[in-house]
Amino acid sequence: SQQGEEDPQALSIQEGENATMNCSYKTSINNLQWYRQNSGRGLVHLILIRSNEREKHSGRLRVTLDTSKKSSSLLITASRAADTASYFCATVPKGGATNKLIFGTGTLLAVQP
Amino acid sequence: NAGVTQTPKFRVLKTGQSMTLLCAQDMNHEYMYWYRQDPGMGLRLIHYSVGEGTTAKGEVPDGYNVSRLKKQNFLLGLESAAPSQTSVYFCASSHGPSMRFGPGTRLTVT
Numbered sequence: 740s741q742q743g744e745e746d747p748q749a750l751s752i753q754e755g756e757n758a759t760m761n762c763s764y765k766t767s768i769n770n771l772q773w774y775r776q777n778s779g780r781g782l783v784h785l786i787l788i789r790s791n792e793r794e795k796h797s798g799r800l801r802v803t804l805d806t807s808k809k810s811s812s813l814l815i816t817a818s819r820a821a822d823t824a825s826y827f828c829a830t831v832p833k834g835g836a837t838n839k840l841i842f843g844t845g846t847l848l849a850v851q852p
Numbered sequence: 853n854a855g856v857t858q859t860p861k862f863r864v865l866k867t868g869q870s871m872t873l874l875c876a877q878d879m880n881h882e883y884m885y886w887y888r889q890d891p892g893m894g895l896r897l898i899h900y901s902v903g904e905g906t907t908a909k910g911e912v913p914d915g916y917n918v919s920r921l922k923k924q925n926f927l928l929g930l931e932s933a934a935p936s937q938t939s940v941y942f943c944a945s946s947h948g949p950s951m952r953f954g955p956g957t958r959l960t961v962t
Contacts, residue, residue, distance in 0.1 A: 770949055781856070781942055781953035782895075827894060831949065839910075840951060842887075842895040 745828060745846040753851050758815040760846040762828030769831040771804055772840065773813050776825045790833070820852045853878045856954035858943050864960045865933045873928040873957050875943030883946045884926040885910075886918060888939040889956075895942065901926055933961045
């Protein structure tokens, strides 16, 4: 069964706007990761946040983690047309096999030029 | 280096036929994985390997077999393909906590 559920399922914004997508998960985790998938391509790792971290930045990406609510958010600032892709959260459950990621269902982001 | 490569990129099978998907990585990663991706369901883990000569079942292993005879290769086999196995298959490898994915194999079973 899926560990993560992303919200919204689809998001359409204008270039230059910020995009926020959320992920909720069911069980305690070691870490949570976000991946991007361009249409017809494999997934690309974006950022990892550990269970003892609350916020992390990488370039135009900002990830937050609230372990009490079992949720995470990914913020992409000043979006570009090239950010159009599907975004997936993935978790490593606490006590589970190391490196065995469980993926959510994804958010499809469309950035209009 | 090429990262993770998958062969073939596309394949159409008839029900009952067999095939093998090949994944190769040149990063000396210990861990390798096979996922399938279906619309609206994200990625689901089929089988994985924590090192040469080892394999383990994931979330949806039925109908698939795997082998990891060499560290750099991870093979996924379908012995008797079924229409329910129509999907996009992704191989991934890892050394640390994040994964590196291949470009995918689009398989259609008619």
